[in-house]
Amino acid sequence: MLKVRGKGDKAVLVPLPPAVPRAIDRARFGSGCRGRVGHPTVAGRASSSLGIRGVWEALPRITVQRPPHRRAFLMTDPKIDATRPSSARVWNYLLGGKDNFAVDRELGEALRSANPEIAAVAKAQRRFLNQAVTLLAGEVGIRQFLDIGTGLPTADNTHEVAQRAAPESRIVYVDNDPLVLAHARALLTSSPEGETAYVDSDVEDPERILTEAARTLDFSKPVALTMIGILGNVADYAEARSIAERLLDAVPSGSYLAVSDGTSTSARSVESQRVANQSGHPYNLRTPEEIGGYFQGLELLEPGLVPTSLWRPAPGTAPAALDVYCAVGRKP
Ligand SMILES: C[S@@+](CC[C@H](N)C(=O)[O-])C[C@H]1O[C@@H](n2cnc3c(N)ncnc32)[C@H](O)[C@@H]1O
The missing domain is CATH 3.40.50.150 (Vaccinia Virus protein VP39)
Incomplete structure (x- = not known):
């Protein structure tokens, strides 16, 4: 869930954890998303009159940084399959990282x-x-x-x-x-x-x-x-x-x-x-x-x-x- 705070140039999108509407989220960020230091904002072009969907869909550019609490529910993304290894996660395991599942560690050890x-x-x-x-x-x-x-x-x-x-x-x-x-x-x-x-x-x-x-x-x-x-x-x-x-x-x-x-x-x-x-x-x-x-x-x-x-x-x-x-x- 996202909420618009402020109007016009001061409009800011505030994420409300945990019920982020992932379909909208992915539609907006599925490709070409941009990351910048700072909290989520719709840089100077949002209007609360557009409504949430309007804001997301009207803007080609949104500068955003996910706050740390978002990491806790990344794992709920249905596209992330914890039953099959992924090369990114196996590589993460081999590099000593923690962003991997048992299935990735098993393949990492077999390799x-x-x-x-x-x-x-x-x-x-x-x-x-x-x-x-x-x-x-x-x-x-x-x-x-x-x-x-x-x-x-x-x-x-x-x-x-x-x-x-x-x-x-x-x-x-x-x-x-x-x-x-x-x-x-x-x-x-x-x-x-x-x-x-x-x-x-x-x-x-x-x-x-x-x-x-x-x-x-x-x-x-x-x-x-x-x-x-x-x-x-x-x-x-x-x-x-x-x-x-x-x-x-x-x-x-x-x-x-x-x-x-x-x-x-x-x-x-x-x-x-x-x-x-x-x-x-x-x-x-x-x-x-x-x-x-x-x-x-x-x-x-x-x-x-x-x-x-x-x-x-x-x-x-x-x-x-x-x-x-x-x-x-x-x-x-
Ligand atoms: C072996 S890892 C290397 C990661 C990084 N370049 C490094 O050296 O640490 C391979 C990366 O390529 C990505 N990858 C594998 N197949 C891909 C594909 N068909 N298209 C885009 N990315 C892919 C994986 O998700 C993974 O993050």
């Missing part, structure tokens, strides 16, 4: 039995994302990020890393998991200078992603596309290549692509894929050459295509190569 390095793979990918975004927002000067396959919010989410280097950075997150959507509304909030938006979409619909992201990002200026641990969800490699190409076609010269994904480079990695597939939750490992294929026509930054754990390691460290490869490429 760990098959490949004891799987949690290290998840952590290496987060480290790579952090490093790549720090480099792109800092030294390279990119101010727009499209992060596809966001995952559940954790430490150092893309907007936090980018806005640490450049507070005016604009970030669009994309995922298709309902729990990621629910948490993103609450937690993926922006610096006042920048903007953060969330698009609830399948990676296999890049045209929809681009249309929705264009509400926040200016595609006439360079954009960094980050796809970390997501393209293996696309069963057909040719289709995964086509998705990367269609996204890159939409961004101008000077844009970047950062990809990291699991590889079939050891028996234990292949075994973890078999376990995932058997669980009804398939993931498609690629060869390093196939990961390199996403960067066709791009100029790779140093050190090129390498195991993700070896991408610009911290000085004085000698990490082991894991079954996961990455690169960052610039569109010429």
